[in-house]
Ligand SMILES: Nc1ncnc2c1ncn2[C@@H]1O[C@H](COP(=O)(O)OP(=O)(O)OP(=O)(O)O)[C@@H](O)[C@H]1O
């Protein structure tokens with residue numbers, strides 16, 4: 076135990092008195108985050124300004140007239156509602172339904188931002204309390220078109236509400252009209268969603284990256300330079316040396332991840348801007364203490380597993396260079412598991428996936444962020460990961476005892 | 485006292501090494517039935533050409549590698565190096581050019597660090613440090629990182645650090661390798677001083693003059709086997725020569741004739 080502490084103290088001194096290491100472990104990672112997302116934030120901000128200044132072109136087919144619901148009860152022209160919502164808009168009215176096809180083509184060619192079509196008998200349908208239909212055509216590849224569409228969804232919502240107020244006598248028909256939206260162009264993933272999905276992946280990558288550098292340096296590097304052999308002639312047990320190294324590398328890995336996180340927190344408001352949310356609520360939902368406990372414990376066992384993997388590979392390698400090329404596949408595996416999970420939308424409640432090494436860590440992290448992690452699945456993740464780690468530690472101890480491995484140059 | 489009994493060590497050769505050694509055999513017997521005894525107040529020299537098996541033998545004694553067969557016993561209690569390696573390590577100081585000190589640390593830090601690993605308390609570490617640092621003039625560069633030290637300074641630091649626990653048995657592989665005359669002299673003088681304090685000392689070397697001047701007894705090792713053991717005087721008498729170099733060549737020729745150039 077005393078020997079383990081001595082090793083840990085030395086490893087800490089090694090890192091914390093080395094400006095280069097401090098820089099690459101604790102300064103550069105958060106800095107890159109701030110830089111990348113900062114730039115993304117700036118461009119997002121410019122985008123928002125441009126969108127606000129943009130004057131959209133909207134065609135309305137069969138724009139509803141003033142609808143009367145008996146004395147003093149009427150709903151104004153739809154067109155007026157639109158004009159009231161915009162300071163500037165190019166609004167074109169069209170009553171020839173034969174022109175619709177031509178107009179949708181114009182949406183596709185980005186000549187028109189939005190085409191909105193009310194069915195022929197819209198006003199009559201409303202009065203007769205049958206449900207009419209409204210169709211909107213916009214271009215998903217065009218940000219202006221997309222934003223015009225979002226805005227019109229709100230306008231239509233308000234319009235629907237005012238119609239509903241006048242039709243409250245028929246509670247069976249709470250839906251005033253059906254809206255169909257037709258997207259033109261390629262459907263792409265919504266950016267905002269991606270960014271909240273990216274968080275678990277970032278955590279895993281930083282945990283891995285933080286442990287990788289020190290891990291390879293501390294094992295393969297010491298082997299390469301012949302400094303680990305100097306330790307092996309002292310009475311320290313090989314297991315104590317192995318555990319001391321594992322703990323030190325884990326501490327450094329966690330601290331480095333924490334540093335990256337501080338960078339992330341610093342950039343959170345910009346983050347929200349990118350995801351198109353004004354209050355950042357999507358990124359700082361109110362997590363309870365249990366969520367934090369789950370998050371931290373998962374990170375803790377994850378870093379231990381990653382470190383033991385890195386230590387095994389580094390101990391097997393003859394040089395840092397070789398360790399680097401051997402660690403790469405593991406790194407890619409981890410990133411791959413994270414990516415796979417990022418796009419996998421269904422949250423699995425079955426416990427089986429939570430027993431798969433590495434995969435279960437990403438799965439649990441994601442579930443924690445979306446409040447979907449069951450206590451049992453959390454425990455299964457923790458316990459199985461600890462078991463995998465213990466098996467690996469056992470292997471490491473064997474390796475540290477093997478002269479073929481420790482003196483393999 | 486140290487007793488080496490029939491140590492045999494075989495290395496498995498990789499493909500590259502087989503080519504390098506120009507052999508089809510995938511195994512290399514680096515030490516074969518090596519036996520000798522070293523007493524307290526004695527310097528024993530393992531003398532042999534490159535690749536003779538000196539480092540291999542010393543590594544087996546110092547527990548860094550395990551012999552295929554044979555054992556080494558320490559002191560009157562006959563502590564077995566093979567079966568009780570953790571305990572045995574406490575008795576040894578092992579110094580070889582393959583064992584390096586971490587570049588990033590200072591001699592002072594390293595001395596304290598290794599002292600703790602040997603289980604010493606701070607007062608003992610300080611006491612031993614004062615003695616060794618003064619002896620080797622390390623105080624001048626005690627707070628300079630190893631990476632900035634000259635070869636000689638590094639070697640002095642390595643020696644001091646390897647003696648941090650004031651061990652009974654001192655095993656130095658090529659102790660003067662790469663050192664200038666002055667530094668080499670400091671080292672050999674100190675080894676004599678340690679012998680006079682009652683330590684058991686083994687060194688390896690291929691330098692005849694060093695062996696004849698420093699060692700009380702010499703074992704000549706060629707191709708993994710000890711070919712002759714005795715004091716300088718005994719070896720010269722047995723080979724009917726008047727210097728060690730002559731004796732070495734006579735023995736070497738005899739070995740090559742016996743083996744018919746094999747091995
Ligand atoms: N790890 C190893 N794997 C395979 N063969 C080895 C290994 N270490 C040493 N050998 C071989 O064993 C033989 C003895 O090597 P050793 O290092 O003991 O010789 P030495 O007497 O110390 O030589 P030198 O004077 O060059 O240091 C040599 O042929 C060497 O190539």
Ligand SMILES: [Mg+2]
Nearest residue numbers: 538539540657
């Ligand atoms: Mg050698």
